[in-house]
Amino acid sequence: MPSAITIDDQDVLLAIDLQADFMPGGALAVEGGHTIVPLINALARRFACVAVTQDWHPAGHASFASVHEGAAPFQSKRLAYGDQTLWPDHCVQGTAGAELHPDFALDAAFLILRKGMHPGLDSYSAFVEADGKTTTGLAALLKARGVKRIFACGLATDYCVAFSALDARAAGFETFIIEDACRAIDANNSLDAAWARMNAAEVWRIQSRELLD
Secondary structure, rough: OOOOOOOOOOOEEEEOOHHHHHHOOOOOOOOHHHHHHHHHHHHHOOOOOOEEEOOOOOOOOOEEHOOOOOOOOOOOOEOOOOEEEEEEOEOOOOOOOEEEOOOOOOHHEEEEEEEEEOOOOOOOOOOOOOOOEEOHHHHHHHHHHHEEEEEEEOOHHHHHHHHHHHHHHOOOOOOEEEEEEEOOHHHHHHHHHHHHHHHHHEEEEOOHHHHHH
């Protein structure tokens, strides 16, 4: 990892899923999720290129426990593309729970990428959906804009942030997780497991002070 980090026009800040349903009181709340919004706003001011993701599920999405008879949230079910954790209904298109946090400085973003829109297919990653082959087009777009490095933050560290970071590395980007600008679910050792995968892939773990100082 480089000893000093200087942001330039080949870098992108990727702010992941800062939505009401992932905030305290939401359908799939991440503890302390709201506390990172001011920090991410400060980080966004350092970047010429900011991209945002937004979970955007149709009603009755395959990842919702409510659509599977006898299933409960957080159980796992085998779907056509593999094992899927079943979630409470969340981030349903057009609902208040899908809205981005009202204090998030959205005007800094050049892109809002909506994911998880296919009714039968989940998408944790900003780059590749849960079948491992359906792309969102984000990698191609960023490469067309000359991006070389991705700095990821948001919710949740051990799910959408981690999956996005791993797929960014697989797409050839140097990738950083801004650890203190993320919050995790951390269920059943999921956070340690995610960091182990990211460490093995050479996803760099940094703190916001390394970009803001």
